[in-house]
Amino acid sequence: xxxxxxxxxxxxxxxxxxxxxxxxxxxxxxxxxxxxxxxxxxxxxxxxxxxxxxxxxxxxxxxxxxxxxxxxxxxxxxxxxxxxxxxxxxxxxxxxxxxxxxxxxxxxxxxxxxxxxxxxxxxxxxxxxxxxxxxxxxxxxxxxxxxxxxxxxxxxxxxxxxxxxxxxxxxxxxxxxxxxxxxxxxxxxxxxxxxxxxxxxxxxxxxxxxxxxxxxxxxxxxxxxxxxxxxxxxxxxxxxxxxxxxxxxxxxxxxxxxxxxxxxxxxxxxxxxxxxxxxxxxxxxxxxxxxxxxxxxxxxxxxxxxxxxxxxxxxxxxxxxxxxxxxxxxxxxxxxxxxxxxxxxxxxxxxxxxxxxxxxxxxxxxxxxxxxxxxxxxxxxxxxxxxxxxxxxxxxxxxxxxxxxxxxxxxx
Amino acid sequence: xxxxxxxxxxxxxxxxxxxxxxxxxxxxxxxxxxxxxxxxxxxxxxxxxxxxxxxxxxxxxxxxxxxxxxxxxxxxxxxxxxxxxxxxxxxxxxxxxxxxxxxxxxxxxxxxxxxxxxxxxxxxxxxxxxxxxxxxxxxxxxxxxxxxxxxxxxxxxxxxxxxxxxxxxxxxxxxxxxxxxxxxxxxxxxxxxxxxxxxxxxxxxxxxxxxxxxxxxxxxxxxxxxxxxxxxxxxxxxxxxxxxxxxxxxxxxxxxxxxxxxxxxxxxxxxxxxxxxxxxxxxxxxxxxxxxxxxxxxxxxxxxxxxxxxxxxxxxxxxxxxxxxxxxxxxxxxxxxxxxxxxxxxxxxxxxxxxxxxxxxxxxxxxxxxxxxxxxxxxxxxxxxxxxxxxxxxxxxxxxxxxxxxxxxxxx
Numbered sequence: 051x052x053x054x055x056x057x058x059x060x061x062x063x064x065x066x067x068x069x070x071x072x073x074x075x076x077x078x079x080x081x082x083x084x085x086x087x088x089x090x091x092x093x094x095x096x097x098x099x100x101x102x103x104x105x106x107x108x109x110x111x112x113x114x115x116x117x118x119x120x121x122x123x124x125x126x127x128x129x130x131x132x133x134x135x136x137x138x139x140x141x142x143x144x145x146x147x148x149x150x151x152x153x154x155x156x157x158x159x160x161x162x163x164x165x166x167x168x169x170x171x172x173x174x175x176x177x178x179x180x181x182x183x184x185x186x187x188x189x190x191x192x193x194x195x196x197x198x199x200x201x202x203x204x205x206x207x208x209x210x211x212x213x214x215x216x217x218x219x220x221x222x223x224x225x226x227x228x229x230x231x232x233x234x235x236x237x238x239x240x241x242x243x244x245x246x247x248x249x250x251x252x253x254x255x256x257x258x259x260x261x262x263x264x265x266x267x268x269x270x271x272x273x274x275x276x277x278x279x280x281x282x283x284x285x286x287x288x289x290x291x292x293x294x295x296x297x298x299x300x301x302x303x304x305x306x307x308x309x310x311x312x313x314x315x316x317x318x319x320x321x322x323x324x325x326x327x328x329x330x331x332x333x334x335x336x337x338x339x340x341x342x343x344x345x346x347x348x349x350x351x352x353x354x355x356x357x358x359x360x361x362x363x364x365x366x367x368x369x370x371x372x373x374x375x376x377x378x379x380x381x382x383x384x385x386x387x388x389x390x391x392x393x394x395x396x397x398x399x400x401x402x403x404x405x406x407x408x409x410x411x412x413x414x415x416x417x418x419x420x421x422x423x424x425x426x427x428x429x430x431x432x433x434x435x436x437x438x439x440x441x442x443x444x445x446x447x448x449x450x451x452x453x454x455x456x457x458x459x460x461x462x
Numbered sequence: 463x464x465x466x467x468x469x470x471x472x473x474x475x476x477x478x479x480x481x482x483x484x485x486x487x488x489x490x491x492x493x494x495x496x497x498x499x500x501x502x503x504x505x506x507x508x509x510x511x512x513x514x515x516x517x518x519x520x521x522x523x524x525x526x527x528x529x530x531x532x533x534x535x536x537x538x539x540x541x542x543x544x545x546x547x548x549x550x551x552x553x554x555x556x557x558x559x560x561x562x563x564x565x566x567x568x569x570x571x572x573x574x575x576x577x578x579x580x581x582x583x584x585x586x587x588x589x590x591x592x593x594x595x596x597x598x599x600x601x602x603x604x605x606x607x608x609x610x611x612x613x614x615x616x617x618x619x620x621x622x623x624x625x626x627x628x629x630x631x632x633x634x635x636x637x638x639x640x641x642x643x644x645x646x647x648x649x650x651x652x653x654x655x656x657x658x659x660x661x662x663x664x665x666x667x668x669x670x671x672x673x674x675x676x677x678x679x680x681x682x683x684x685x686x687x688x689x690x691x692x693x694x695x696x697x698x699x700x701x702x703x704x705x706x707x708x709x710x711x712x713x714x715x716x717x718x719x720x721x722x723x724x725x726x727x728x729x730x731x732x733x734x735x736x737x738x739x740x741x742x743x744x745x746x747x748x749x750x751x752x753x754x755x756x757x758x759x760x761x762x763x764x765x766x767x768x769x770x771x772x773x774x775x776x777x778x779x780x781x782x783x784x785x786x787x788x789x790x791x792x793x794x795x796x797x798x799x800x801x802x803x804x805x806x807x808x809x810x811x812x813x814x815x816x817x818x819x820x821x822x823x824x825x826x827x828x829x830x831x832x833x834x835x836x837x838x839x840x841x842x843x844x845x846x847x848x849x850x851x852x853x854x855x856x857x858x859x860x861x862x863x864x865x866x867x868x869x870x871x872x873x874x
Contacts, residue, residue, distance in 0.1 A: 060558050067561040069738045073575050074747025076552045088555055091546035100555055111549045114749055119547060132540075134503035135531060137523045137725035139833060140488045143500055143512055146472050149479040163485050166578045166727055167748040177612060181620030198746050199611070200589060205745035208593030212627035282749075308749055313549035315578055315727045315750035326481045333617035334610050335486025336579040337526055337694075337720055338727035421551060 052417060056101045057086045074198070075112060075426075082413040082424060092119035094433040097421070105421040106438050106445075108395075110429035113283055113308035117354055118433020124312045127350035131343045142342035148349050152320055155352060157291040158300040159320035163329060165339050168282035168307030169197025171317040172243065174334045175303040176201065178321070179241030179276035182328030187235035189242040191222040193250040196243060196280050196305075204251075216240075222248040223262045232269045241276035241303075242266050246284035246293030247390060252425040254398070255390030263299040270302065276325060279304040282317070286310065286355055287364060287393045287429070292320075312351040314344035360432040361393070367439055368392030368430045374443040382450040396427040399453065407453045414452035420445030464829060468513045469498045486610070487524060487838075494825040494836060504531035506845040509833070517833040518850050518857075520807075522841035525695055525720035529766055530845020536724045539762035543755045554754035560761050564732055567764060569703040570712040571732035575741060577751050580694030580719030581609025583729040584655065586746045587715045588613065590733070591653030591688035594740030599647035601654040603634040605662040608655060608692050608717075616663075628652075634660040635674045644681045653688035653715075654678050658696035658705035659802060664837040666810070667802030675711040682714065688737060691716040694729070698722065698767055699776060699805045699841070704732075724763040726756035772844040773805070779851055780804030780842045786855040794862040808839040811865065819865045826864035832857030 061078075064087075065071040071087075072079065078087035086099035095118055097107050110116065117124060131144065145164070152162040165171050176188050196202040200213035220231035222244070232239060244266060248256040270277040279301035281293050286309045289295040302325055307317035315338070321329055354360075369392045379386045384407070385400040399407035408424035415422050420442045422428060473490075476499075477483040483499075484491065490499035498511035507530055509519050522528065529536060543556065557576070564574040577583050588600050600613075608614040612625035632643035634656070644651060656678060660668040682689040691713035693705050698721045701707040714737055719729035727750070733741055766772075781804045791798045796819070797812040811819035820836035827834050832854045834840060 060555055063558045064561060067558070067565045067573055068575060069573050069733075070742030072552075073742075074745065074751065076747070076752050078552060087552050088557075089547065089550040089552055090554065092550055097547070097550055107551065109551050111551055112749060114549050119550075125544075128544075132537075135501060135509070137526050137727075138501040138504055138509055138531075139519065139521050139523055140484075140490060140499050140501055142502065143472055145500075146475050146479070149476060153479045161479055161481050163480060166750070167582065169748065170579065173611065177620035179620075180622065186622050198748070199585065200613075203745055208589035208591075208740070208744050210592065210598050210628055212624040215624035215627075216622055313750075313753075315549075315753060315756075321481075328620070330482030330485075332620045333486065333615055335488070336581065336610070337524060338578070338725075339486065340488050341725075341727060344727075 052084070052103045053101045054084070054086055057088050057099055060088045060100060082409040084413050084416050094118040095431055095438055103419070105416065105419050106441050107421050108428040108442065109421055109423055110431050111313060113429050114313045116286060116309035116360065116431050117312045117351060118431050119313070121312055121354065123354050124347050124350045128314065128343050128347045131346035136343040137338055137341045141340035142345070144342050144345045144349060145340060148345045151349055151352055152318060155291060155356065156304065156320050157295055158304065158322055160323045161326055161329065162318050162320045163334070164345065165317040165319065166315050166336055167197070168305060168317050169199050170336065171282065171305035171307060171319045172196040172202065172280055173199050174319050174332065175278045175305050176241065176243065177334065178303060178325055178328045178332050179278060181332050182325045183240045183275055185238045185240040185275070186216040187218055187238045188216060188240055189218050189220055189228070189231045189235060191244060192219040194222060194245045195250065223256055223259050225262055225265045228262065228265055228269070232273070239273045239275045241278050242270060243278040243280055245280045246288060249283055249390060249394065249427045254387055255396045255427060257391065258294070258297055260297045263294060263297040267299045276302040278302065281305060282307045284394060287361065288391055290356055290361060310351060311344050311348040314347040316344040316348055358432060363432050364393040364430040367434045367436070368395055370436065370439045371395060371442060374439065375446055378443065378447055378450050382454055384450055384453050390427050393430045394427045397422070398425070406456060410452045410456050411449035415445040415449040418445035418448045464496070464515045465513045466496070466498055469500050469511055472500045472512060494821040494828070496825050496828050506530040507843055507850050515831070517828065517831050518853050519833050520840040520854065521833055521835055522843050523725060525841050526725045528698055528721035528772065528843050529724045529763060530843050531725070533724055533766065535766050536759050536762045540726065540755050540759045543758035548755040549750055549753045553752035554757070556754050556757045556761060557752060560757045563761060563764055564730060567703060567768065568716065568732050569707055570716065570734055572735045573738050573741065574730050574732045575746070576757065577729040577731065578727050578748055579609070580717060580729050581611050582748065583694065583717035583719060583731045584608040584614065584692055585611050586731050586744065587690045587717050588653065588655065589746065590715060590737055590740045590744050591690060593744050594737045595652045595687055597650045597652040597687070598628040599630055599650045600628060600652055601630050601632055601640070601643045601647060603656060604631040606634060606657045607662065635668055635671050637673055637677045640674065640677055640681070644685070651685045651687040653690050654682060655690040655692055657692045658700060661695055661802060661806065661839050666799055667808045667839060669803065670706070670709055672709045675706060675709040679711045688714040690714065693717060694719045696806060699773065700803055702768055702773060722763060723756050723760040726759040728756040728760055770844060775844050776805040776842040779846045779848070780807055782848065782851045783807060783854060786851065787858055790855065790859055790862050794866055796862055796865050802839050805842045806839045809834070810837070818868060822864045822868050823861035827857040827861040830857035830860045
């Protein structure tokens with residue numbers, strides 16, 4: 051039995067000084083029993099909680115860690131920059147280097163701006179789309195996550211109706227629904243924002259269909275509106291030049307964050323020349339948006355990703371994980387739904403409305419040292435090895451047995 | 463004559479890949495001639511541009527640098543944490559340490575949440591005020607800067623009318639105007655948001671009057687609404703326990719960022735128990751908000767500030783700068799308006815509607831190695847010494863002479 055006592059002590063202390071003990075998506079209270087809240091260190095695809103328990107990591111800090119924790123090339127680049135300076139009265143030379151690298155790497159990009167949060171980039175994209183078109187309506191897929199700002203938060207608590215007055219919902223991958231939403235916005239359409247694939251929480255993931263992606267592009271072309279790709283979560287895991295290269299559709303604006311600096315706080319908005327003037331005119335800024343260390347980490351991360359063909363590596367090991375889980379599912383006679391790209395796998399049990407199976411599976415797996423997630427897409431990294439997947443499958447076998455025991459209990 | 467050729471080359475390269483070559487408040491194109499855009503390193507209160515020119519820094523990265531660049535205690539704390547891990551699947555133990563330190567230090571605070579941008583903290587404060595009261599109207603002082611999100615940006619480009627449907631303007635320090643705005647919001651008042659002092663761009667700064675601050679508190683008490691102090695820019699420079707301790711008024715919610723980690727990207731929202739439940743229920747999150755390195759830097763920064771009585775040090779040297787500038791102003795017969803707290807001085811020429819004097823002054827001073835700002839409040843740090851102020855005053859004398867030459871030219 052793992053010791054989680056130090057973790058429990060920290061949670062108890064935090065409860066006094068942090069509302070609900072933790073905020074947001076990293077609140078471990080939303081996870082199955084046995085998931086630690088506090089971590090002490092990480093290396094490659096392994097991390098350790100504050101009680102010293104080690105985990106093979108399939109969340110990668112919810113996306114940012116794409117090369118593995120504490121990747122030596124990235125850490126060295128960050129350390130060198132930190133020795134000179136980070137947050138100054140303006141950027142370092144590295145801003146230009148990173149901007150040029152983005153424009154060279156991202157297929158649709160003529161320009162880039164840097165920010166801190168993914169949500170900074172999605173909000174700026176919407177604002178620039180409105181500024182560049184002089185129109186107001188933004189089409190957003192119902193259930194898609196674009197951040198926690200009032201216009202897009204999955205929660206409406208503290209949000210006013212007016213915050214979403216010009217947001218029109220459509221269903222991801224549903225061309226009829228998208229066409230209807232566009233019709234509703236007719237004459238006032240500023241843009242369509244779409245995630246790289248349908249990676250909504252707790253449901254089957256879907257890759258974009260080419261028909262859907264092409265219709266989004268065609269509507270924006272016909273209306274002279276902005277097609278905004280929210281590549282915050284998927285960026286650099288599906289395709290090195292932007293995720294919708296897979297469907298052959300190029301956006302006007304793309305939002306980036308998460309993996310672009312391998313864990314350093316950085317976001318980016320890329321755009322084409324159609325929206326360059328609007329991007330230069332909209333005022334969007336932050337105290338730390340020119341900080342040089344995260345940009346140095348970004349240059350090192352993107353170069354390393356490109357040199358190592360990280361997408362292929364993650365896809366290969368993600369396939370091994372998917373095949374292994376499918377095999378175990380059949381051995382134990384417990385159907386699972388594995389959806390989304392193999393580099394960002396979502397694994398849920400069929401016929402599990404109360405998440406009882408998923409939670410039992412994950413609780414058993416984490417006890418064996420595999421950090422899975424029961425309802426959110428997971429993340430592979432370039433640091434995962436065959437051995438890590440083998441270990442994960444061993445832990446998963448404990449998970450399947452735990453679900454089997456649920457069935458046995460229910461049958462008694 | 464300083465060489466700025468490397469800087470110019472970087473600006474030219476950036477123009478191709480960044481809209482307008484730079485975004486936001488750090489765009490050097492808005493500054494007088496001779497201000498560099500790109501910096502190579504910094505130490506204490508000095509920074510060097512990419513061409514190797516050294517400046518005594520009176521912007522402190524627009525606020526974040528409060529102990530001086532690369533403060534050894536802060537850098538050591540950050541380095542130690544970075545060796546273990548930064549961006550993980552959850553926070554490090556240091557989150558609890560920093561949260562306890564905030565609650566102990568900030569007079570009104572029963573709890574804290576951490577974020578990245580100051581604007582994350584001001585937006586969350588507004589959302590929590592609405593969630594906690596079930597009402598919608600937010601009173602905002604006209605011209606006050608609370609960030610660049612659509613509800614508060616100084617620019618309305620790309621902003622819709624609905625983004626500000628529930629924002630009611632009042633005039634800072636004008637009790638009648640505040641009372642009128644509150645009357646207008648009657649029955650639907652969620653909160654009042656105020657900056658620590660009136661630090662609007664390009665105008666005389668004003669400390670809050672006790673009458674104004676007390677009225678804001680009284681309105682919120684009477685209406686059960688949230689008094690929100692935006693201490694993002696002034697926090698820890700005016701008073702270690704929160705800037706409105708100076709006027710004896712405690713807010714319900716306070717937004718923090720800038721100086722809390724001496725340059726590491728971090729923001730905080732503090733609150734009292736009245737809004738604890740709302741804060742735990744509102745969904746507000748970001749990919750890097752639990753990253754441990756900035757928090758370790760925050761603990762080291764706040765402890766160092768408290769131990770060294772940084773406020774007193776900054777006030778003493780700020781007074782020396784103000785007195786010295788006043789003396790020079792009289793010697794040269796060129797009236798200036800020095801406003802705001804001495805730790806965050808704003809210096810503008812009287813009768814200078816086109817900023818011609820202010821720009822000439824700053825252009826001459828930066829040529830002598832003093833980095834002033836012509837229209838924005840400046841920042842002292844704990845690293846400034848008597849010698850640095852002496853150097854600044856020598857550079858300022860060049861500035862006054864340049865303004866005198868303008869007069870001479872005009873008289874010809």
